[in-house]
Amino acid sequence: MASSPRVKTPPESASDARGATHAGNVGEVWVWIEVQSGQVAGVSLELLGRARELADRLGVPVGAVLLGSGAKDLAPALIAAGADRVYVADHDALADYLAQPYARVVCGLVRRLAPQIVLYGATSTGRDLAPRVASLLRTGLTADCTDLRIGEHTVRGVRHERLLLQIRPAFGGNIIATIVSPEHRPQMATVREGVMRLPESDASRRSEVVVVQVARRAGDPAGTTRAEAGAEAGGLAGPILLCDDDLAVRLVRRVQEEKRVDLKGARIVVAGGAGVGSRDGWALVHELAETLGGVVGASRAAMDGGWVGPEHQVGQTGTTVRPKLYIAAGISGAIQHRAGMDQSARILAINTDPEAPIFSIAHYGIVGDLHEVIPRLLHAYRSKGDVSEARA
């Protein structure tokens, strides 16, 4: 049984085989800051707000991880949103987001500073980066969380205190799972935009900006990883190194429209589902949204049917909204959709099927054909407007 002592080795010293392992609850809570068109992405600010709450529970600082070229200017906004430290990695090679160099730098920072939690926005970029980092660090990652808390979990008789509880829908939104990474650090999660509230900005907050050195070197990635691991054993001195293979992917072009569908910030959402079903039906949905000063939303079925783009999708795999009024037209109300809009202040459901699940969460229900109901809504709203104008 020569191997038995190794089996009993505590996870801390098995870090080479198991990657980032249990390191207690001492590290910081980090948020990777996404930059879109030169601005801090809204989801990153939302995450700083939640990171602040988690870090206060744990009694540790909040770190914001900012990568880019000349990105330091964005630090004040991160401090105002709750960061105690802003780690800035500034290098020409980081000017545009690319998975490999970004993953290498985030990974280098984690190895040097050992945060206990790292959060990412569940955007197309965050969902590209976080799994690559998780694989490099051999740690756990939970996608698309809708809530994060601190709690305990017992595994194999060992009670782990103050873990990050990562709460997410699964199976198409039919279940809500709470995921933990009891024995690996950092605990990492991506979080959908809009599910955490934006923190109040406090310009008087004080914070530290830490500049992280990044440098290029030649060599294969496997070799670099080993070299880094060696260097880290010696105290993690020196810059984070990017090798040629990390920089092998080139960005040819990026087209990002400034003006996006702002579902999250909409006061009124008029959403269509499979029941809208035709060009005429969708024209009505758009007309109603425009008339009421709202934004067009859609169920996954409507998006899969090609009626609207993914930027309009509400639900577990789309955007989470909580408008003052949510009008669901021709949406049956699959749980994956409801999970993204059930926090709306008022919900009006229009459906021909009185048994449609959407009615179970609606404040107002109209059992009828949207092709008839929406014109009536339009008429009623417009004539109401006329009356009040006449009065004024």
Add this chain to the structure above:
Amino acid sequence: MSLRIVVLVKQVPDTQNVTGEAMKDDGTVNRAALPAVFNPEDLNALEEALRLKERHGGRVSVITMGPPAAVQVLRESLYRGADEVILLSDKDFAGADTLATSYTLALAVRKLGPVDLVFCGRQAIDGDTAQVGPQTAEKLHMPQITCVSRIDEVVEHEAGGGAAAAGAAGGRGRVTATRSIEGGFETLTAPLPALLTITSEANEPRPPSVKLVMTYKEIAAEALAEYDDTYLDPESDEAVVCMIDRHGNAVCRAKVVLWNVDAVGADREHVGLHGSPTRVKDIESVVLAQADTRLVEPTDQGVAALVRELIEEHILG
């Protein structure tokens, strides 16, 4: 003039078309209400691979990890034109999270030898994590392009010989692809070998080829006329999958390769539940707050009264 392409696919419960109650009374998932299907975006990944093969020549291998029943997605892949299909099945693979899954898939890809491209669907509809693609790319030390809505160009390795000739930096092939990002798109170019995750926007997957279905069925028919289930031969390390007929005789051998933990050379510490950093602490059925629904008549008067009320409450401006 040829490309070596590996497609990673998954059999998933059909969460998009739930028949009946998705959850049982005891709070567990009612799998009977969730028929198993080919993960939709994995079909898009397979389609991209088949189109590239048609243009460049080469070979398409499909790998899935799952229980024996997952062979169904491999059969579906053969019917669409895959050249080789591999089932990673072992009780020790069970319970894997995305990290353990990517470790296992990466080992299987490596075992196939040099490849030019690895494709998979952006995400699977049971978990919707979109993590296995990037994690597998990292394990293979490959660049990744995720969320691909279009493959713009594939330039093969120079000097012929495909992936086997890779290595000389000057002769490396490239893939250029466009991915969706918030409010737009970006185009990236990566050296081969590379891993791409494909979205449903990329293409319309082909249906099974009648001719291929007939071909594979004929192989079976030669042995016997009727068959009704899939059967993994536990005695064979060659790993054949067969269909069994009603008498229990195996037919249609040797079209599916079966690899277990030992075949891919995996460390048991790193596969399945054991190799998974994440644990499910709790699972709850979703119970959304029941609202007090007020029914509004779909008449002019009913709708007008509702609109008036919403305006008075400053919900409508």
